Amino acid sequence: MTADGEQHPTTNEAGAGLVVEHITHRFPLPGAGLFGRHPGFRTVLDDLSLTVPPGSLTAIVGPSGCGKSTLLKVLAGLLIPASGRAEVNGTPLIGRPGGVAYHPQQDALLPWLTTLDNATLGAEIAGQSRAEARTRARALLDRFGLAGTERAWPDELSGGMRQRVSLLRSSLMPQPALLLDEPFGALDALTRRQLQFWLLDITAAERRPTLLVTHDIEEALLLADRVIVLSPVPAGIVHIEDRPDAELRREQREHGADHPAAQRILAALGPGSGT
Amino acid sequence: MRVLLGQILPAVAAVLGLIVLWGLLVRLPGVPDYLLPAPERVWAVGWADRDLIGRHLWATVRIAVSGFVLGSVLGILVAIALTLWRPLRAATEPILIASQAIPPVIFAPILIAAMGFGAWPKILVVTLGAFFPVAISAGIAMREADRTLVDLLTSMGARRLTVLRRVRLPGAVPGIVGGAKISASYVVFSAIIAEWMGSSVGLGVYLQRSQASYRMDQLFAAVGVIAVLGVLLFWASALIGDLVLARNRAIAAGRST
Ligand SMILES: Nc1ncnc2c1ncn2[C@@H]1O[C@H](COP(=O)(O)OP(=O)(O)OP(=O)(O)O)[C@@H](O)[C@H]1O
Numbered sequence: 218m219t220a221d222g223e224q225h226p227t228t229n230e231a232g233a234g235l236v237v238e239h240i241t242h243r244f245p246l247p248g249a250g251l252f253g254r255h256p257g258f259r260t261v262l263d264d265l266s267l268t269v270p271p272g273s274l275t276a277i278v279g280p281s282g283c284g285k286s287t288l289l290k291v292l293a294g295l296l297i298p299a300s301g302r303a304e305v306n307g308t309p310l311i312g313r314p315g316g317v318a319y320h321p322q323q324d325a326l327l328p329w330l331t332t333l334d335n336a337t338l339g340a341e342i343a344g345q346s347r348a349e350a351r352t353r354a355r356a357l358l359d360r361f362g363l364a365g366t367e368r369a370w371p372d373e374l375s376g377g378m379r380q381r382v383s384l385l386r387s388s389l390m391p392q393p394a395l396l397l398d399e400p401f402g403a404l405d406a407l408t409r410r411q412l413q414f415w416l417l418d419i420t421a422a423e424r425r426p427t428l429l430v431t432h433d434i435e436e437a438l439l440l441a442d443r444v445i446v447l448s449p450v451p452a453g454i455v456h457i458e459d460r461p462d463a464e465l466r467r468e469q470r471e472h473g474a475d476h477p478a479a480q481r482i483l484a485a486l487g488p489g490s491g492t
Numbered sequence: 493m494r495v496l497l498g499q500i501l502p503a504v505a506a507v508l509g510l511i512v513l514w515g516l517l518v519r520l521p522g523v524p525d526y527l528l529p530a531p532e533r534v535w536a537v538g539w540a541d542r543d544l545i546g547r548h549l550w551a552t553v554r555i556a557v558s559g560f561v562l563g564s565v566l567g568i569l570v571a572i573a574l575t576l577w578r579p580l581r582a583a584t585e586p587i588l589i590a591s592q593a594i595p596p597v598i599f600a601p602i603l604i605a606a607m608g609f610g611a612w613p614k615i616l617v618v619t620l621g622a623f624f625p626v627a628i629s630a631g632i633a634m635r636e637a638d639r640t641l642v643d644l645l646t647s648m649g650a651r652r653l654t655v656l657r658r659v660r661l662p663g664a665v666p667g668i669v670g671g672a673k674i675s676a677s678y679v680v681f682s683a684i685i686a687e688w689m690g691s692s693v694g695l696g697v698y699l700q701r702s703q704a705s706y707r708m709d710q711l712f713a714a715v716g717v718i719a720v721l722g723v724l725l726f727w728a729s730a731l732i733g734d735l736v737l738a739r740n741r742a743i744a745a746g747r748s749t
Pocket residue numbers: 244245261279280281282283284285286287288322450
């Protein structure tokens with residue numbers, strides 16, 4: 218059932234893909250800095266290392282509040298970790314925003330832009346022409362269930378629609394790696410399934426290393442070449458589940474044959490874990 | 493129609509009530525006519541003097557509106573500059589605040605002495621008073637912009653200027669409109685002070701002459717005109733502000749690049 222390392226595409230030259238090494242991050246405790254005194258820090262990420270090869274998807278699961286979003290913010294250049302390195306295809310990421318296509322947990326849409334303009338925002342800021350980005354966005358509107366909403370304002374969309382606009386925006390960004398923080402959380406089962414298969418397709422086609430944070434173990438088992446289980450805060454890796462290739466994963470899902478893997482992940486998450 | 497019933501009617505009723513009260517007050521024994529003229533006499537004097545008052549009014553309107561527009565634009569530019577360059581903000585904020593503590597009666601004569609009796613020194617006095625509320629409220633709105641949106645743009649690799657243009661500025665429109673409304677309620681006051689300090693035309697000049705010749709009826713007529721002008725300018729700015737807010741999203745969406 219469990220695949221070993223050979224079955225996902227690791228045949229890459231050194232440095233290719235997303236490489237994360239020994240990331241440790243601390244947040245100041247509340248009240249820190251008041252009157253110049255520091256009551257201390259709380260370690261949220263504890264010496265995390267992982268590698269996502271090109272064309273491969275790694276899913277991260279872990280209890281709520283363990284530091285999954287924090288890891289993605291570090292890789293997106295929004296938080297500077299206490300220590301550690303990260304790079305994509307050899308380009309450093311730490312403290313350098315703009316290096317990855319990042320989908321934040323909250324679907325942050327600009328209220329003054331329409332669906333189409335929100336969807337093309339990331340591509341435009343990365344320097345792509347607006348016309349080209351619009352063409353690519355229009356081609357995907359149907360698949361994202363957003364047909365007919367291209368001129369709608371964000372406050373006219375449902376929560377699930379907003380999330381899909383946000384996902385469309387991240388996927389249109391040209392950066393060499395894709396970081397998705399719970400991109401399917403607010404979706405109905407059907408749309409979710411559709412977009413999960415879409416994600417499988419583009420990961421294979423675009424060959425971008427993809428990091429997916431999710432609370433849904435079935436989703437992780439279907440989409441990921443590797444599932445990483447994190448401990449409660451401070452997050453450290455407690456289990457790595459390597460998965461067979463996408464074709465086999467789909468089959469397993471149809472026959473409910475990924476149960477043992479799910480059991481191992483649940484066991485790693487520990488009793489009473491909220492995931 | 494609803495605006496008329498809901499907003500204008502109660503206001504007109506309240507003003508009429510005040511005028512009636514004033515009319516009753518002057519009829520009390522011991523209230524001398526040369527201190528507090530009766531409302532009907534103020535009206536009669538004002539109506540007889542309407543050509544002259546109209547000319548002065550027009551001069552004041554020009555100065556107040558020009559100063560308001562210039563001040564609002566200046567306020568937005570100052571807010572942008574102070575948002576982009578934090579050291580500049582630390583360095584200049586006390587100076588900006590101090591500029592508001594100095595009453596226009598002190599620097600108006602200096603400006604007039606330096607720039608002559610034309611409209612410009614007076615417009616400048618109004619501008620200096622009008623830019624401040626806009627600069628402060630626009631600046632706060634830009635600096636306190638939605639954190640998740642700023643982070644989003646940052647994660648996309650946007651430069652500070654892009655974050656300003658795509659997030660901070662469009663998000664600050666309600667703040668700018670609010671600041672401009674406050675400014676609008678000050679501009680008539682500033683314009684009158686500037687004219688009073690040295691001018692050949694304007695309601696401030698008319699006021700000053702009426703006072704110098706102890707013509708309380710003329711003075712009150714001018715005060716009435718000033719009050720109405722102040723309210724009309726405020727309403728106009730509020731109306732424009734509402735239109736801007738309603739079109740805020742559309743403008744941002746229709747922008748080029
Ligand atoms: N800006 C911050 N300042 C201080 N502490 C923070 C900050 N952001 C997050 N934390 C703390 O860091 C920990 C990890 O937060 P994070 O958002 O990464 O969790 P998560 O794993 O994404 O959780 P969830 O699954 O609920 O989204 C939490 O305990 C949170 O309280």
